Amino acid sequence: xxxxxxxxxxxxxxxxxxxxxxxxxxxxxxxxxxxxxxxxxxxxxxxxxxxxxxxxxxxxxxxxxxxxxxxxxxxxxxxxxxxxxxxxxxxxxxxxxxxxxxxxxxxxxxxxxxxxxxxxxxxxxxxxxxxxxxxxxxxxxxxxxxxxxxxxxxxxxxxxxxxxxxxxxxxxxxxxxxxxxxxxxxxxxxxxxxxxxxxxxxxxxxxxxxxxxxxxxxxxxxxxxxxxxxxxxxxxxxxxxxxxxxxxxxxxxxxxxxxxxxxxxxxxxxxxxxxxxxxxxxxxxxxxxxxxxxxxxxxxxxxxxxxxxxxxxxxxxxxxxxxxxxxxxxxxxxxxxxxxxxxxxxxxxxxxxxxxxxxxxxxxxxxxxxxxxxxxxxxxxxxxxxxxxxxxxxxxxxxxxxxxxxxxxx
Numbered sequence: 001x002x003x004x005x006x007x008x009x010x011x012x013x014x015x016x017x018x019x020x021x022x023x024x025x026x027x028x029x030x031x032x033x034x035x036x037x038x039x040x041x042x043x044x045x046x047x048x049x050x051x052x053x054x055x056x057x058x059x060x061x062x063x064x065x066x067x068x069x070x071x072x073x074x075x076x077x078x079x080x081x082x083x084x085x086x087x088x089x090x091x092x093x094x095x096x097x098x099x100x101x102x103x104x105x106x107x108x109x110x111x112x113x114x115x116x117x118x119x120x121x122x123x124x125x126x127x128x129x130x131x132x133x134x135x136x137x138x139x140x141x142x143x144x145x146x147x148x149x150x151x152x153x154x155x156x157x158x159x160x161x162x163x164x165x166x167x168x169x170x171x172x173x174x175x176x177x178x179x180x181x182x183x184x185x186x187x188x189x190x191x192x193x194x195x196x197x198x199x200x201x202x203x204x205x206x207x208x209x210x211x212x213x214x215x216x217x218x219x220x221x222x223x224x225x226x227x228x229x230x231x232x233x234x235x236x237x238x239x240x241x242x243x244x245x246x247x248x249x250x251x252x253x254x255x256x257x258x259x260x261x262x263x264x265x266x267x268x269x270x271x272x273x274x275x276x277x278x279x280x281x282x283x284x285x286x287x288x289x290x291x292x293x294x295x296x297x298x299x300x301x302x303x304x305x306x307x308x309x310x311x312x313x314x315x316x317x318x319x320x321x322x323x324x325x326x327x328x329x330x331x332x333x334x335x336x337x338x339x340x341x342x343x344x345x346x347x348x349x350x351x352x353x354x355x356x357x358x359x360x361x362x363x364x365x366x367x368x369x370x371x372x373x374x375x376x377x378x379x380x381x382x383x384x385x386x387x388x389x390x391x392x393x394x395x396x397x398x399x400x401x402x403x404x405x406x407x408x409x410x
Contacts (some may be wrong), residue, residue, distance in 0.1 A: 005141065005143075007140055007141050007142070007143045007145075008140075008141055010140050010145065010146075010154070011137055011140055011141075016374070017040070017041050017374075020372065020378075023363075024040075024332050024366065024372055025046050027366055037372065037404075038372040039373050039393060039401060040372040040374045041390065042187070042273060043390075044249065044254050044392050045392055045393050046252060046321075047252070048252050048301075049305070049314055049317065050313060050360050051304045051305075051309040052251060052301045052304045053301075054304070055303065055304035056298070056300060056301040059300035060297055062296075063296065070292070070296050073292075073294075073296055073329075073334055074231070074293060074320070075284075075288045076103050076284065076287065076298070077260065077293065079099065080300075081299045081303045082099040083099050085099075085102050085260060085306075086099050086102060087099065087243065087306075089245065090232065090262075094233075094323060095230055096232070096238065097262055098265075101263055101265060101280065102261075102262055102371050103300060104258050104259070104260045104302075105257065105258075105260060105291065105293050106257040106292060107248070107257050108217050108244040110132055110243050110259075111261045112181075112215060112244050113134055114286070114396075115261070115283070118279065118282040118286055119178075119179060119269070120141055121142065122145060123144065124158060124175075124176065125139050125156075125157055125158065125162055125178070125179045126180045127380075128158040128159075128160050128161075128181065128182070129277055129380035130380040130382055130383030131379055132181075132182070132188070132215070132379070133239060133378070133379065135213075137168065139154075139157065140154055144156060152380065152381055153381050158173050159381070159382070161382040162189065162382065163382055164338070168189055172204050173204075178211065179211055179212065179213060180201070180210055180211070181213045181215070182212055182213070182231075182338065183214075183215040183217075184198075185216075185219065185221055185222060185341075185344050187217070187218065188347055188376070188379045188383070188388040190325075190341015190343070190345035190347040190348060190349050191340060192227045194226070194227065195226070195227075195228050196234075196235075198234045199234050202231070202234045202236050202240060203236070206239060210240065211240055211241065211269065212237070212240055212241040212242070213242055213244070214243045216231070216243055216244065216245050216325075217244065217245065218249055219245070219247060220250035220318055221345050223343065223344050224343075230243060231243050232264070238264040239264070239268075241264070242267065243262040244262065245259060245260050245261070247302050250305075250318060251302070251305045251317075256298055256301060257294065258294050258301070258302045259297045261283070263279055263280045263283045264280065267280065268345075273351075293353050309324055320341075320395075321346045322346065322391070323395075324392075324393060324398045325341075325342035325343070325348055327395075327398050327399065328342060328391060328401070328402065329342040329343075329348055330400075330402075331405055331406065332348065332350055332405065334406065335406055335409050337409070338350060339351075342391065346390065346392060347388055347390055348388070348390075349393065350386065351385060351386055351387075352387050357384065358376045358383065358384055358387055359377060361387055362374075362375045364408075365408075368408045369404040369407070369408040371401055371406065373388060373389045373390075373405055374388040374390075375387060
């Protein structure tokens with residue numbers, strides 16, 4: 001009989017968002033007339049920008065003509081998109097990245113999990129706590145952890161608490177680690193990292209031969225001109241960091257699927273015998289073997305995000321969601337709830353009232369206000385007592401949600 005990967009059995013509670021879905025489905029089946037507003041999963045709601053729609057329509061037309069039809073594309077991504085990424089996301093900010101260091105994919109969630117394929121099983125991994133669950137769960141699946149304790153922390157991982165008590169600034173690891181996940185603007189807390197904070201992490205990685213796995217999926221939401229958009233804005237980062245970017249939350253590609261990962265040529269790892277090996281060719285080999293590339297239609301749509309019309313329309317989208325976040329922040333503050341994030345990110349992170357447990361607050365919101373958010377404890381032990389609300393929704397729903405919060409929580 002075929003044996004399973006028993007590491008999956010360590011994930012006893014299942015993935016956070018399916019558990020939310022299960023509870024919401026149960027509630028809705030028992031309350032079919034309830035108008036439930038979902039502010040939990042960070043899924044965009046507004047239509048694709050017109051410039052992107054037009055580019056994708058044109059690309060479909062190309063595929064309908066033998067003269068312009070395309071089959072398999074380059075696994076690393078088409079040159080037209082990678083060059084646009086380099087020019088607009090990096091060179092425009094004075095950052096040194098070349099097109100052959102950019103790998104286009106179908107999602108940064110996928111990349112942040114798949115990147116583990118090229119790293120050995122004995123690496124020690126550090127994560128912020130609370131944390132985007134994918135970073136933890138994929139390492140559990142890969143066999144890098146033991147079992148979870150009662151708080152949900154897995155043996156073998158190094159957890160770096162980020163709470164209001166330390167101003168959401170993660171402490172440097174107190175033991176040697178090899179891979180460090182950083183996410184800024186942060187999911188779930190919506191907080192950002194200053195240049196000084198990122199420089200500390202780069203210096204730590206250089207001093208300890210560690211690699212930073214930097215998730216910048218929400219960088220387009222940064223409004224503070226002093227906050228870096230890329231880890232590669234920090235001197236020395238090319239020697240110690242990999243960066244993940246996505247079109248999901250800025251251009252509305254959550255259902256379209258397109259992202260990219262930057263792996264600098266200077267980045268190296270070691271074999272078990274101490275031999276230095278370049279990381280970039282390993283990732284290229286992995287992608288060439290297991291991935292056939294994002295579709296031509298999608299990549300033409302992503303390219304349009306960098307045109308003048310695309311940039312303007314995306315800016316309008318981001319401003320729309322940031323206004324939603326502002327409305328949520330002000331509404332929560334009006335009823336005396338402590339709120340964080342929501343300024344440089346589309347997420348509002350709040351302290352639950354009366355020290356209520358996160359899942360208890362989830363149930364209260366669902367049952368009394370017919371609102372869905374995300375329990376902080378689902379992101380890690382240090383998220384207990386906190387709660388995340390997403391600004392991805394219609395203005396009408398955001399305003400109605402605030403009204404319900406005031407009526408049921410205030």
